Amino acid sequence: MKEVIKVQAIKKTYNAESIPVHALRGVDLSIQQGEFTALVGPSGSGKTTLLNIIGGLDAATEGSVLIDQQNISQLTDSQLIDFRKEHIGFVFQAYNLIPVLTAKENVEFVMLLQGKSQAERDARVKDLLGAVGLSEQIDRRPNQLSGGQQQRVAVARALASKPKFVLADEPTANLDSKSTADLLDIMAKLNREENITFLFSTHDQRVIDRAQRIVTLEDGAIISDEQNAIGS
Amino acid sequence: MIFKIAWRNIWRSKLRSFTVMGSVIIGVWSLSFMLAFFAGFIEAYVSSAIENDLSHIQLHHPDFKKDKEVQYRLKDIEAIEKQVTSLDAVKAYTVRSLNNGMLATATGSRGVQIRGVLPEKEAAITNLDQKITTGVYFDATQKRNPILVSKRLAEKLNLSLKSKVVLTFQQANGALTSAAFKIIGLYQTGNAIFENLNVYIRQEDLSRLMGETAMIHELALLLNKKDAIEATQHYLSQHNDSTQVLVENYQQISPDVNLYESQMSVATYIMIVIIMLALIFGIINTMLMAVLERTRELGMLMAVGMNRSKVFLMIILETILLGVIAAPIGLVLGFLTNAYFGSYGIDLSSYSEGMEKFGLSDVVYTHMQTADYLLIMIAVAITAILGALYPAFKAIRLKPVEAIRKI
Structure with missing residues (x-):
């Protein structure tokens, strides 16, 4: 299998000058193409920080992150924005859709930034919203959708750019059981059928149960990394 | 997007x-x-x-601007009038005799500028006939020495229609002369500075009293369009001797405008x-x-x-x-x-x-x-x-x- 993400000796210290807080204390992690991985651990264990660093949203104090063998730690801010646009999909806990755009336009947005043609955009939007079960709601704006539906649009948006992997930070934290189950079904299906790599942080046992691989963080360090036989 | x-x-x-x-x-x-x-x-x-005072263009003797002395008059006025009448841009013109003098009444006196005007031409250029609020404008039936003063000045000097005033001014030979005038009308222009200073008499009366005919100090032109000022001014400057005739537009005449x-x-x-x-x-x-x-x-x-x-x-x-x-x-x-x-x-x-x-x-x-x-x-x-x-x-x-x- 191909290694998509390689995290090497990542350390992250906040307030290094005054009262240092060590969010990550030397993390090594390798994610292969097609893996469905849950990053678990108590609050403050460093899950979100690690996801942000892998996603190029935050810089590590030490260590490096290689995406498809490219060291993103060396990229400038504007290069990182372009890199994220082309290679990384994001799903946020609070959905973070653009409120003034419809579901279709939200999914289309990243492809527009990539300069994709109208035909290509239309086809992909149709496929993706179909895959997340929202073919009927494409013209609705986020405030006309339930939380679960909004998060499914967010998943479709994350996949629109054909990223190398999708990072999801607590994607089910704001969802009820039914919506959580639906979302996990969709993510697992995309992972299984289209070999899409998912890395998500979660507290939610229902999500952890569905992961194929469970990486546990505590106090900024990985304390276990195991395969989950019953996942997905 | x-x-x-x-x-x-x-x-x-x-x-x-x-x-x-x-x-x-x-x-x-x-x-x-x-x-x-x-x-x-x-x-x-x-x-x-x-409209009241400056017109678009005025011609004077160059020294008249500095010292408003009566001897600084426009000499060859007929030739200048001929030039002016030949220009299409000119809507109306008039010539004036000007003299600084003293207006005396039974109750007081005041320095004034005496404007000796040709009634018809003056009316065409300043609408003076329409600015008479009390009394009448000049006409052929009036006898000698009628005068128009402003309503404002009349109030200040306690004058009314038919009041007699005495004007004292310099003659062409430098001697002083005085003459009595009868107020036939009170005018109002809306410009207090102008009204306090100017009185109108007929040019023929002024010339007679000054002892010389056609003593013209000012020629004022009103044009059809403001745009024509520059060209007209240029034409008149070119066609007259600059030591004898100064051609100025309204902005040059009145710096405050x-x-x-x-x-x-x-x-x-x-x-x-x-x-x-x-x-x-x-x-x-x-x-x-x-x-x-x-x-x-x-x-x-x-x-x-x-x-x-x-x-x-x-x-x-x-x-x-x-x-x-x-x-x-x-x-x-x-x-x-x-x-x-x-x-x-x-x-x-x-x-x-x-x-x-x-x-x-x-x-x-x-x-x-x-x-x-x-x-x-x-x-x-x-x-x-x-x-x-x-x-x-x-x-x-x-x-x-x-x-x-x-x-």
């Missing part, structure tokens, strides 16, 4: 957008009205000065800057609120790959759109207001006493050039962009990871 997002964003908070648009509308409207009002004000002042006209453009720019400054701070405040409220959303946009220049453009575009909607409304309101007051005028009669002292009439007709509307549009566009710059910079300085965390 950026345009679409920007357009929809401005309707997210309708109250806020309407507040910005309202301030732009009021700013543009008040600016166009104020500019038109001041332009009308100046125009009225200049027109009044041209020139000052008013030139200061108008300065005042225009100052007003634009003041109103636009107030507008800039309003826009900065509102757009900054819009940016701060959307911190998380802007962070997300940058997280998913929208580069900073596009975020910057989006914020600028939102502000420009608000301006593009509001400015034309303000301009239309301004245009309608100016059209209304341009036809009916603004009655400032309650302040007219003070205004007349400055030679201003009490009704101001608003008046604005098309170019000034364009100037306002450009000023609003620049204001909108300047007002949006700080919020837009604030937006692109956000760090996605911190912005997304904001609740």
